[in-house]
Amino acid sequence: MKLTPEEEDMLSGKRGKAAEKAMDLLVRYANALGAERFVETYNVAGVPGTSNPWLKHQFEADGGDYRAVFCRFDLDSDEVFDLPKMTGNSCHLQGGMDPELWREQGFSDALHDNFVSDEKNVTALDIRNLKTCTPYIAGNEPKFGEHCAWMESSAVVYCNSVLGSRTNTEGRESTSAAMITHRIPDWGLHTDANRRGHHHIKVDVPVDSIFEWGMLGYFIGEIVQETIPVIEGDLKNADLTRHKHFGAAAASSGGVEMYHMVGITPEAPTAEKAFGGLTPLSHIYYGPEERRKTYENLNIRGKSRDVDFVMLGCPHAALEQIEEVARLLVGRKIHENTALWMFTSRFVKLQADARGFTDIIQGAGGMLMTDTCSAISQIIPPDTKVVALDSAKQTHYLPAFMGVEAWYGTTTDCINAAVSGKWEGELS
Incomplete structure (x- = not known):
């Protein structure tokens, strides 16, 4: 030293x-x-x-x-x-x-x-x-x-x-x-040298929703493991929340600590810049078949359609995600046999409180929680057997930690399951 x-x-x-x-x-x-x-x-x-x-x-x-x-x-x-x-x-x-x-x-x-x-x-x-x-x-x-x-x-x-x-x-x-x-x-x-890309990923299907960004992250992490992918293709709405779900999924199925998205992330104005002179170790394709297989892989732990627990907010929810859940719950009630827990930070919850989103969620029978999540604290409602999730990361971890079945889908799929007590999500 x-x-x-x-x-x-x-x-x-x-x-x-x-x-x-x-x-x-x-x-x-x-x-x-x-x-x-x-x-x-x-x-x-x-x-x-x-x-x-x-x-x-x-x-x-x-x-x-x-x-x-x-x-x-x-x-x-x-x-x-x-x-x-x-x-x-x-x-x-x-x-x-x-x-x-x-x-x-x-x-x-x-x-x-x-x-x-x-x-x-x-x-x-x-x-x-x-x-x-x-x-x-x-x-x-x-x-x-x-x-x-x-x-x-x-x-x-x-x-x-x-x-x-x-x-x-x-x-x-x-x-x-x-x-x-x-x-x-x-x-x-x-170090500069260790931030250069290793694998080239070509995305050939639209990736626009949080649901799609999570699946793409899960697919890429499983393949590249701890190396750095350079991603090009049909990526839309690259906002904070979508990056949050993509990165969390890639870090869970693999060990991704960094990725480049060409024309999107700051160190990848071009593919050449992202690779920094390195030759890609491989060229990987993400198309309709890879998308479907990823969805099936994430849902392999789901068997019963009777949902006991819906967990949202992994990583901790941004304000717009809480707003979406509140909007989906207006005028509806959580099923008597199902619990809904959503997790966020204290900072964001204060904003949700001020805008009335917390009251709407609680009025429907759900709870907006802070500080932790079901995987970190290994907490789920008593007698939970089947969980619905909109997080690829949580879908990866919670069945192993808590011995439950898990379904992965959109936030709308999850709220519908919370209200009906049944999982009806499908890949469109």
Whole structure:
């Protein structure tokens, strides 16, 4: 490692115990990656110090509290010390429960007390409690070329691809250390060479709705895995929400951390620019047959048409998605045997509240929740067997996590299922 004088000071303990331990962890991390230096980052998004009571119990001898978890678990330290207030743009991503609807989610008083305690500790360290997987919708949108240290696969792929900022998929250890040191290894997608495309994808069917963008992302991720696709073709309405669903799907079926869409994403004005002089490893075609197979693949876990649970908002819903759900529910009621939960960020929910969308959803028998989702917290209504989803990412994960059947379709398909209790979605 080639350390700057400031980094040497941190590692030697001259900047305090927290900086020493954080830098020690990052040096070990960088050595494992083969990185020779650090980049500075003042935009860090993780889950610093937050934990359930079980993890706190593991460090009972060290105090069994937030500070013990941050020092011993996050920073891999052999001792516990006072934590400094964080500077820069340090953000807390997803939480474990809705701060108001936690009872409806099935959490106990003890777990809620732990949640409240952790949040107070996060706030005391000047870390922003965004509590979302979509920080770019909740007030943290980094600049083009800015080095970040972000967790959450769907946020990472959006950060790299749509915003042109730079981050690898980090963990809680590296992000907690980066909040203290403002350093992250100069490796992977922080470098120009590693942001060039690998595979050429030709899209030969219209991809316009959120539903279609999610399917295309799922198809591409499964094929390219952790490499970078360069996509050309009939892509329409390339807005925030569609990119959000595309990237989340590609990061779930594969491990995509970055993609280029020619003429759409900022580092791909042309295909030649996106590949940066590299020859494509393969040319992949997405047409009617590939579209149908992707739909069938996503719905392979669906058998019974009786829907117990409809879950929307993965990644966390944007305001226009909540507006669409409210519009679809006007004058209708959720079926007595079906639950509807929709997830978003606190930031967006305040806007939904102000516009009356939350009241409409609740009036129909649904709930608009924040902070978490069914996959993150592994929470679903009791006795749920069949789920309807408009997220390819959630369709990928929830059956494995919760042992349920799942149907993937449009938001309209899902709302119709919530009202009728039956899945009637089909590929048109």
